[in-house]
Structure formats: C-alpha cells, structure tokens
Amino acid sequence: xxxxxxxxxxxxxxxxxxxxxxxxxxxxxxxxxxxxxxxxxxxxxxxxxxxxxxxxxxxxxxxxxxxxxxxxxxxxxxxxxxxxxxxxxxxxxxxxxxxxxxxxxxxxxxxxxxxxxxxxxxxxxxxxxxxxxxxxxxxxxxxxxxxxxxxxxxxxxxxxxxxxxxxxxxxxxxxxxxxxxxxxxx
Numbered sequence: 001x002x003x004x005x006x007x008x009x010x011x012x013x014x015x016x017x018x019x020x021x022x023x024x025x026x027x028x029x030x031x032x033x034x035x036x037x038x039x040x041x042x043x044x045x046x047x048x049x050x051x052x053x054x055x056x057x058x059x060x061x062x063x064x065x066x067x068x069x070x071x072x073x074x075x076x077x078x079x080x081x082x083x084x085x086x087x088x089x090x091x092x093x094x095x096x097x098x099x100x101x102x103x104x105x106x107x108x109x110x111x112x113x114x115x116x117x118x119x120x121x122x123x124x125x126x127x128x129x130x131x132x133x134x135x136x137x138x139x140x141x142x143x144x145x146x147x148x149x150x151x152x153x154x155x156x157x158x159x160x161x162x163x164x165x166x167x168x169x170x171x172x173x174x175x176x177x178x179x180x181x182x183x184x185x186x
Contacts, residue, residue, distance in 0.1 A: 003105050004045055004075065004161035007054035007119065007137020008153035009037055010084070011069045012061020023140050023155060038072050040160035045074040050094075051161050052103075054137040054152055055082020055119030063087050082119040082137060102126050108165040115164075121149065133171065147175035 010016045014030045027033040045051055057079060058066035066087050070077070076094045079085065080101060089097050100118045107113040114132035116125035121136040121143055128134065134149035141155040150170050152162055 002046070002049045002163060004049060004051045004163055005054065005117075005135050005152040005167065006041075006051060006154060006157075006161035007082070007135075007151070008056045008140055008155060009053070009058070010056055011037065011058035012065050013059040013084070015060070022142065025155070025159075034069055037154065037159055038069060040158065042072075042074045044160050044163075047074050049075040051075040051077050052080065052101075052117055052135075053077060054080045054117055054135060056084040056137060057082075057088035057091070059084035059087070061087065063090055067091055080117050080119055102132070105164060108163075108168060113164070121151070125149075133167075135167065144177070145170060145174040147171055147178055150174060 011034050012030060015021055017025050017027045017030060017033055025033060027036065058069070070091045078095050079088060079093045079097045081089065081097050081099050100116070103115050103117060104112045105115060114127050116122065116128070116132055116134040118136050119138050121139060122134055125132065125134045128148065135152045136149065137151060137153040139151050140153055141151055143151060145151060148171065150167060152167065154160065
C-alpha cells in the first residue's frame with residue numbers, strides 16, 4: 001500500500017483551462033481535462049493505496065458529476081479542505097474532511113516522517129523545527145518550494161498524485177535552488 005499526495009484537481013471547473021487563468025491548463029475542454037486526470041491518477045494509484053487530496057477537488061460542477069469522477073478514482077481518499085470544496089466536502093471521503101492535518105508516514109529513507117498538510121502554504125508549521133515537512137496546494141505552481149515544503153498540486157506533478165519518494169527528490173532540488181539564491185552553493 002502506497003501513500004500519495006495531490007491538490008487542485010479542480011474537476012469540472014472550466015476556468016482552469018481558460019486563457020483568463022494565470023496558468024491555463026493545456027486541455028481543449030474540461031471533459032478532456034477531467035478524463036486525463038482520471039487516467040493519470042489511476043495509472044499510479046492502486047485501489048489499496050491512500051491518497052491525501054489537499055483541497056480543491058471539484059468546483060463549478062454538480063455534486064452528481066463530482067461524485068461520478070470521484071468514484072472512478074482508485075485509492076482510499078482523504079480531503080484537506082481547500083477554498084473551492086463546497087461540493088467536494090459532500091463526497092464520500094474515507095474520513096471526515098479537515099482543514100489541516102499532521103500525519104506520520106513511512107519515510108523512503110527509513111523510519112517515519114511527520115508531514116503538515118494544508119491547502120495553503122505556511123512559512124512555519126507544527127514541528128517544522130523538528131524536521132516535519134509541509135505539503136500544500138492552492139498556488140498552482142506559482143510559489144517556489146523550500147527544502148522542507150512544496151506544492152503537490154497537479155500543475156506541479158504532471159497532473160497526477162505523487163509519492164513521498166518523489167517529493168523528497170523535489171525538496172532536495174528546492175534546497176539546492178535555495179542555496180544558489182542565497183549564495184550558499186558553490
């Protein structure tokens with residue numbers, strides 16, 4: 001059983017493919033968008049896996065449509081509430097919807113890692129000073145990650161949920177970029 005993280009799928013939300021969006025997604029229609037998200041999700045997530053969705057699952061669509069897409073997605077799904085989750089909150093998530101969560105998961109490097117989950121990016125979070133990392137959405141890739149936090153929105157990960165192993169690789173890349181920006185790297 002694997003654990004995945006994702007945010008900002010925006011199922012049924014035509015604005016995300018509109019030229020008016022700050023970062024329009026490259027789909028000809030919202031139906032193509034949603035079908036692509038389902039296919040990419042199910043290509044990596046198995047039915048026995050767990051997926052933490054960090055907000056904005058569906059927006060500007062009917063509950064019936066959101067439920068139809070939701071039921072097609074593999075995995076045990078949990079939701080951290082985003083700013084566009086009115087319809088999404090009524091879907092049959094595996095546990096009650098939360099605003100934030102602090103979880104512990106197996107670390108690919110060994111042991112466990114604490115993770116602060118929120119739809120929104122934080123500068124500090126519970127146990128950040130003790131090595132916990134922070135995963136967020138909302139920014140659609142517009143906010144640079146750090147050595148300890150990163151955006152798990154679909155815009156940042158090829159429109160699919162992502163594992164902690166890949167997130168750790170991104171955090172290492174973020175650390176190098178931070179060092180270069182501050183003159184700490186040679």
